[in-house]
Amino acid sequence: MMPRIRVSLIYLYVLLALVLLFTSITLTGHTVQGRQRMEGERRIAARFLLSDLCLSTESRHTRHLSQPELLAAFQDLPGFHDHFPSSSFIRPQKLNWQGVVAQETLRRE
Amino acid sequence: MNRWLNILDYAIISLLRRRRKQIALVVIYTLVVAFFASVIFFTGALRQEAVYVLSDLPELWVQRLAGGRLVPIAQSKIDSIAVIRGVKRVLPRLWGYYYDSPSGAVFTITGSDSLPKGLKLLDAAIGGGLDSNQVFCGSGFPETHFTGLGQQLGLIDYKGCLHSFEIVGRFSSQSDLLTRDLIILSPSAARKILGIAKNNYTDLAVEVWNPDEAETVGRKIDRLFPSVRVVTSAQLRSTYEALFSHRGGIFIYGALISLFSFLILAWDRASGLSREERQELGILKGIGWQISDVLWMKFWEGAVISLTSTICGLVLAYLHVFYLNAPLLRPFLIGWSVLYPEYRLQPAFAFSEVLLIVMLAVVPFIAATIIPAWRGAVTDPAEVMQNG
Numbered sequence: 001m002m003p004r005i006r007v008s009l010i011y012l013y014v015l016l017a018l019v020l021l022f023t024s025i026t027l028t029g030h031t032v033q034g035r036q037r038m039e040g041e042r043r044i045a046a047r048f049l050l051s052d053l054c055l056s057t058e059s060r061h062t063r064h065l066s067q068p069e070l071l072a073a074f075q076d077l078p079g080f081h082d083h084f085p086s087s088s089f090i091r092p093q094k095l096n097w098q099g100v101v102a103q104e105t106l107r108r109e
Numbered sequence: 110m111n112r113w114l115n116i117l118d119y120a121i122i123s124l125l126r127r128r129r130k131q132i133a134l135v136v137i138y139t140l141v142v143a144f145f146a147s148v149i150f151f152t153g154a155l156r157q158e159a160v161y162v163l164s165d166l167p168e169l170w171v172q173r174l175a176g177g178r179l180v181p182i183a184q185s186k187i188d189s190i191a192v193i194r195g196v197k198r199v200l201p202r203l204w205g206y207y208y209d210s211p212s213g214a215v216f217t218i219t220g221s222d223s224l225p226k227g228l229k230l231l232d233a234a235i236g237g238g239l240d241s242n243q244v245f246c247g248s249g250f251p252e253t254h255f256t257g258l259g260q261q262l263g264l265i266d267y268k269g270c271l272h273s274f275e276i277v278g279r280f281s282s283q284s285d286l287l288t289r290d291l292i293i294l295s296p297s298a299a300r301k302i303l304g305i306a307k308n309n310y311t312d313l314a315v316e317v318w319n320p321d322e323a324e325t326v327g328r329k330i331d332r333l334f335p336s337v338r339v340v341t342s343a344q345l346r347s348t349y350e351a352l353f354s355h356r357g358g359i360f361i362y363g364a365l366i367s368l369f370s371f372l373i374l375a376w377d378r379a380s381g382l383s384r385e386e387r388q389e390l391g392i393l394k395g396i397g398w399q400i401s402d403v404l405w406m407k408f409w410e411g412a413v414i415s416l417t418s419t420i421c422g423l424v425l426a427y428l429h430v431f432y433l434n435a436p437l438l439r440p441f442l443i444g445w446s447v448l449y450p451e452y453r454l455q456p457a458f459a460f461s462e463v464l465l466i467v468m469l470a471v472v473p474f475i476a477a478t479i480i481p482a483w484r485g486a487v488t489d490p491a492e493v494m495q496n497g
Binding site for chain 1: 120125165200215217219290344417423424447450455
């Protein structure tokens with residue numbers, strides 16, 4: 001007599017295969033080329049003193065997130081943003097001593 | 110063990126009886142999880158990239174303000190800052206923006222006179238410093254102007270005069286995330302194009318001997334020169350760490366809302382057992398199933414659907430972000446940019462992120478299936494079979 005095929009076992013094997021597939025793609029995803037590229041970028045940034053990633057070029061404050069430009073609205077601190085689509089991704093930081101200083105500088109001037 | 114497998118067998122067969130509905134549910138569930146997981150993977154990889162690439166920068170950035178605007182900083186400030194105790198080196202920067210009317214793109218111009226040796230991401234025709242008529246550029250300018258190494262690049266200075274430069278180096282498109290819009294000129298040429306006078310610089314990068322003292326040195330500079338603003342590298346890093354963080358970012362909100370709205374729908378659907386399902390529970394109890402067996406059966410039904418969808422969603426999200434380069438997410442970030450980088454992200458795998466996705470996707474769904482089943486299971490089987 002043929003042994004009964006258990007659907008539960010088939011399902012558990014399929015689930016295990018999916019878990020193994022996900023684990024293998026995450027473990028093999030880190031490539032040597034990727035690491036070398038990041039290392040190369042790190043050297044370029046340090047050599048040419050590039051303070052920001054080129055994520056977006058639509059406005060000054062999203063091109064250079066860490067270099068606030070006081071002329072633009074709300075640009076008091078790194079990470080402050082204006083009304084551009086890419087701005088929606090950026091959470092402004094809390095005001096700290098630099099921000100306080102920047103405001104005082106403005107008042108003095 | 111056999112008992113569990115029997116209950117799981119029954120749960121799967123029960124799901125297969127309503128296969129069309131269940132397949133539709135698994136497909137939608139998978140897509141929702143895939144979107145949410147894509148956002149988590151994409152933002153995690155970008156954060157990893159920023160933190161690593163920007164890890165070797167000087168600790169302080171000093172900028173001069175006048176009338177609320179950034180203005181060039183004089184050479185004399187460099188000399189004054191260099192003698193502050195704790196300061197190792199002051200590195201002046203010459204940089205600014207250049208609007209290129211033929212392409213409509215905005216480029217970043219940087220002044221630098223020499224090349225780092227052995228840079229794999231730069232294809233350079235020269236080995237030493239840049240002459241005043243030579244230029245290195247990212248992949249943006251050659252692509253928008255259909256030029257390449259050895260060809261000419263024209264830039265108009267702030268007085269309106271056209272200057273021609275020979276492209277002697279081009280950054281590989283692999284470094285687009287950093288250099289896409291970059292144009293590197295010799296310091297004298299950069300001054301000419303940006304309109305910065307001799308002995309003036311855009312801003313200063315300050316290296317300190319002890320990074321732990323960076324904030325103290327920063328305060329000192331700030332007190333000594335009332336018109337300057339000091340940005341610390343900690344602030345710079347936290348800007349990128351905050352970028353796309355779980356609390357910030359429309360993507361995260363959008364993805365969470367879609368996940369929760371799906372779960373609410375699933376809850377709504379599952380919370381009212383259909384007449385057929387109630388009768389099934391009644392029959393099962395009538396033939397001797399215990400309440401705990403019925404609950405386990407419902408638990409496995411929910412687990413089969415949610416685990417299958419979540420794992421399929423995770424695989425889809427990973428392929429979407431790291432193999433297909435996130436075609437559904439990147440356009441949001443590009444916004445109105447004319448020039449945008451074609452980057453391939455290095456996967457950043459964090460177990461906590463996967464755990465978060467699994468917890469958010471699996472637990473509420475299983476809860477949504479078990480609670481109504483419990484209500485159905487505790488009612489009298491005879492009553493359920495008679496009344497439905």
